[in-house]
Amino acid sequence: MLRLENISWSTPDGVGVLKDISLTVPDGKLVVITGPNGGGKTTLAKIIAGLYKQDSGRIFLDDKDISDMDITERAGAGISFAFQQPVRFKGITVRKLIELSAGEKLPVDKLCDILSKVGLCAEEYINREVNSTLSGGEIKRIEIATVLARHSALTVFDEPEAGIDLWSFTSLIKTFEEIRSSLKGSMIIISHQERILNIADEIVIVANGSIKAQGKADSMMQKLNENHAISGKCYKQEAMF
């Protein structure tokens, strides 16, 4: 379980981005955080993973105070973070990156298990470098595979749909539906996409640095569909593609 208490954060030049955010993500639940661009969603995700340090407030993972832990320590404590723009590495293979994630060398059948969860064939990918020869869809899948390999208590995905084409997105949604069906630990997804919202247990709307609404997915979807003004048109229906 993740618990955020009164989290605030400002940019170095003093612009308030997050204002007094408190949120609980229960065990075994998928929470989707949505809201308009610039509302603070990615900042919140980065604060949870330790990429940014909150100005005030406390963060607890399974009742352990992780507020002052750095990125490495939070990873060790059980937090995984999937980047919105996956990082590329010249010379580091898919196999090496997944083994670094898992914390051990892995036989091909294990690599195959992990990569098949994101729709990739291990034989085709394990020896490829995580470099610019991978397409946007491929590197996104590998990014997701790196966090799945960690079996973390909490996994945070920052806009998994960003920067990929329609065809990759459609199959990525299937991947998330499958991850959802076998979810262990808790999961947070920052997303604008209706089909991601549809698989959530809870939906949280963050706008202007604050939580504007939160609740069970069914009732939140109803509210969002009834009145886009609540969400500030924060999510995109598939028809928009």
Added chain:
Amino acid sequence: MNEITKDLLREISEWDGEFKGAYNIRENGQCAGRMSSKNIKIESKKDQPGLEIFVAPGTKNETVSIPACVTHGNVDDLVYNDFYIGEGADVTIVAGCGIHTETGEPARHNGIHRFFLKKDSKVKYLEKHIGKGHGTGLRYIDPVTEAELEENSVLEMDTAQIGGVDRTTRITAAKLGEGAKLLIRERILTEKQQTAKTDFKVEMNGKDSGVDLISRSVARDDSHQEYHSVIIGNAPCTGHSECDAIISENGKVDAAPELHARDNDAALIHEAAIGKIAGEQILKLRTLGLTEEEAEATIIDGFLA
């Protein structure tokens, strides 16, 4: 053969007490062991220090090892090795040089290698350079490689110098005939006050010849590297060079690639990137549980792998 040579051989070649295939071991300018095989003859040059290595036409899947070791200071070793690769042969050449000094005197190995590849032959050339020992004497390795590739021959060079060598100047020059291919993969890491200079000149003279030159380097501490490549397309050909460098601390890298298209159907490309390790790369690896230091080492190891 002394113990230092044995240690160096283990690092620069696949020596495990013996070599598989033909070999010549050079130790402080002297021959410390040699064996020819049925298809690969190794002979001493008559007019200057060095070897003539003859690979018979049609030789397949054989290896010849010619490591050179300098095990103490005050040695200035110069050697000329010529490789004659027969038509249709397909062999691996394991070169490599280890320099060890425990004194304040300099130690140097200068290997001048010439390759003559006949039609349809193929050579994989592996070269690893290391510097060892606690002496303050400078360790120099200055290789010169010249290659002439006849019709449809292929030379694949894989070279690595990962630290320990204080001064190096690497010169590589090649002339390619019709359909010939040259693949070069170079990796250099310098640290402390080390300097490394690498200079390539490739002339593509035959139709459909091609070169792919990939250089990756890491300059740490106060070290300095210079990269210079000249690719000349005198015929319909393809040329690609890529120079990637990571700099850290006060490391400096100068890169000067040149492309010269002298034929309307010459297609030449150069890519170059120099910079410190991207912060995002370190962050990503830290989110997987690595410390900042572990992340840096992993990125550099992968980059130079």
